[in-house]
Amino acid sequence: MMRRIVMRRIGMRDVAMTSPAALTRSRAWRGPVLMAGVIALAALVPVLIDKQDTLNLLFLICLHITLGQSWNILAGFAGQTSLGHAAFFGIGALVTRTLWLNGMFFPVAFLLSGLAAVAFAMLIGVPTFRLRGAYFAIGTLGIAEVLRITVSQNLPLISTMPAAEIAAYNLTLRYYVALALALTTIGAAALLLRSSWSLGILAVREDEEAAQATGVNVLGHKLLALFISSFFAGLAGGLFAFQQISYYPSAAFSPVWTFDALLITFIGGLGTIGGPVLGAIFFILVRQRLAVTLVEVHQIVFGILFILIVLVFPGGLMGAWDRLRPRAIAEALRSRRQLHKS
Numbered sequence: 001m002m003r004r005i006v007m008r009r010i011g012m013r014d015v016a017m018t019s020p021a022a023l024t025r026s027r028a029w030r031g032p033v034l035m036a037g038v039i040a041l042a043a044l045v046p047v048l049i050d051k052q053d054t055l056n057l058l059f060l061i062c063l064h065i066t067l068g069q070s071w072n073i074l075a076g077f078a079g080q081t082s083l084g085h086a087a088f089f090g091i092g093a094l095v096t097r098t099l100w101l102n103g104m105f106f107p108v109a110f111l112l113s114g115l116a117a118v119a120f121a122m123l124i125g126v127p128t129f130r131l132r133g134a135y136f137a138i139g140t141l142g143i144a145e146v147l148r149i150t151v152s153q154n155l156p157l158i159s160t161m162p163a164a165e166i167a168a169y170n171l172t173l174r175y176y177v178a179l180a181l182a183l184t185t186i187g188a189a190a191l192l193l194r195s196s197w198s199l200g201i202l203a204v205r206e207d208e209e210a211a212q213a214t215g216v217n218v219l220g221h222k223l224l225a226l227f228i229s230s231f232f233a234g235l236a237g238g239l240f241a242f243q244q245i246s247y248y249p250s251a252a253f254s255p256v257w258t259f260d261a262l263l264i265t266f267i268g269g270l271g272t273i274g275g276p277v278l279g280a281i282f283f284i285l286v287r288q289r290l291a292v293t294l295v296e297v298h299q300i301v302f303g304i305l306f307i308l309i310v311l312v313f314p315g316g317l318m319g320a321w322d323r324l325r326p327r328a329i330a331e332a333l334r335s336r337r338q339l340h341k342s
Contacts, residue, residue: 042179046172055175061284062178063239067257068264068276069185070232073192075262076271078225079205080129084140085261087147088117088230090253092237094151097159097249100242110238117234118227125226129219132208144255152250160246174243181239185232190273192228201225205271267309269318278317 045058067089075081092113099109124143131139161169192198200221203211212218237252260283268279286305290298313320 039183043176046175052171055171057284057288059171059175059178059243061280062175062182063236063243064260064264064280064284065182065277066178066185066232066236066239067261068268068280069182069189070229070236071258071261072265072270072272072276073189073232074225074229076265076275077189077192077198077205078201078222080222080225081137082140082229083137083255083258083262084142084144085229085233086253086255086257087140087144088121088233089237089240089257090144090147090151090250091117091120092234093241093252094155094237094249095234096238097241101159101162101165106242110235110242113238113241114231114234117230117237121226121230122223125223126219129222129226141255141258144253144258148250148253148255151253152248155249158246159249166245169245171243174239177242178239181232181235186273186277188228188232193273197221197224263306265316267306267316269316272316272318275316275318282317 042058046055049055067085070088071082071085074085095116096106096109096113099112100106124140128136128139128143192201200211200216201224203214203216204218204221208218211221240252264279264283265276266279267275267282268277269275287298287302290301294301309316313323315322
C-alpha cells in the first residue's frame with residue numbers, strides 16, 4: 001500500500017506528516033548517526049586541537065565515563081550499591097604498573113589488570129552478596145579500605161616511570177586508549193541490556209525474593225554483573241597507571257574513586273546507558289571550572305549542585321531530558337495550532 005503523506009500549510013511552511021513506520025525508521029537512524037558523528041569528532045580532537053591541557057581534560061572525561069559506567073552496571077542494572085569499587089580500580093592500576101614497568105608489553109599488562117580485578121571480585125563476591133542493602137555497601141567499603149591500607153604499608157614509595165618512558169611520553173596515544181575503552185564500556189553495557197541476561201539482572205534489582213521465586217538464579221546474575229563491572233573498573237585503573245608519570249600506589253585505592261563513580265552515575269542517571277556519559281562530562285567540566293574559580297570552597301559548591309540535581313531531577317540529567325522533551329513537543333504542537341488558527 002502506498003504511504004499517504006498529508007501536507008498541511010502553516011504560514012509559509014509545508015510540513016509533511018508521514019506514517020508512524022516512517023517516523024520510527026528515521027528515529028532509528030538518528031542514534032547510530034549521532035554516535036558515529038560524536039566518535040569521529042572525538043577521534044579528530046588531537047588533530048584539530050593541539051593543546052595538551054584540553055587533551056588531558058578529554059582523557060579524564062573518557063576515564064570517568066569508563067569508571068562511572070562500570071559502577072552503573074553493578075549498581076544501576078543489578079541494584080547492588082557497592083562502595084568498594086576503588087578496590088577493582090586500584091588492583092588494575094597496580095597490576096598494569098608493575099607488569100608494564102617490568103618489561104611486559106602494555107596491551108598484555110592492560111588486559112591482565114582487568115582479569116586480576118575480576119579474580120578478586122569473584123573471590124569476595126559470594127560472601128559479600130550474602131549481605132544486602134546498607135550492610136553490603138559497608139562490607140564492600142571495608143574490604144576496599146583494608147586493601148588500601150595494606151598497599152600503603154607495603155608500597156609506601158612513589159611509583160615513577162623510567163626516564164626513557166618519560167622522554168617518549170605521548171598523551172595523544174593515551175587519549176585514544178581512553179576513548180576506545182570508554183566506547184567499549186558503553187557498548188558492553190548496551191549489549192548486556194539487549195541480552196537475555198538483562199531480564200534476570202533487572203529482576204534482581206527490582207525484587208530479589210520475587211525474582212528467585214520465579215526461578216531466576218539471583219547469585220549467578222549478581223556475579224555476572226560484578227564480573228563485567230570489575231573487569232572494566234580494573235581496565236580503568238590500568239589506564240590511570242598508564243597515564244600517570246608518578247603517583248603513590250595507594251592513591252589508586254582511595255575511596256575517592258568509588259564516590260566519583262557514584263556521583264557521576266547519579267548525576268547522569270542511574271541505570272541508564274547515557275547517564276554515566278553525561279554525568280562524567282558534567283562532573284569533570286564543572287569540577288575543573290569550580291576548582292579554578294572557587295579554589296577554597298569548590299567542593300562545597302559542587303556538593304550543593306549535586307544535591308540540587310538529585311532533588312530536582314531524581315532520574316539525573318537523563319531523567320531531566322525525558323521530562324523536558326515531552327514539554328518541548330507539546331509547546332511546539334501548541335504553537336503550530338495557534339499559527340494554524342491565525
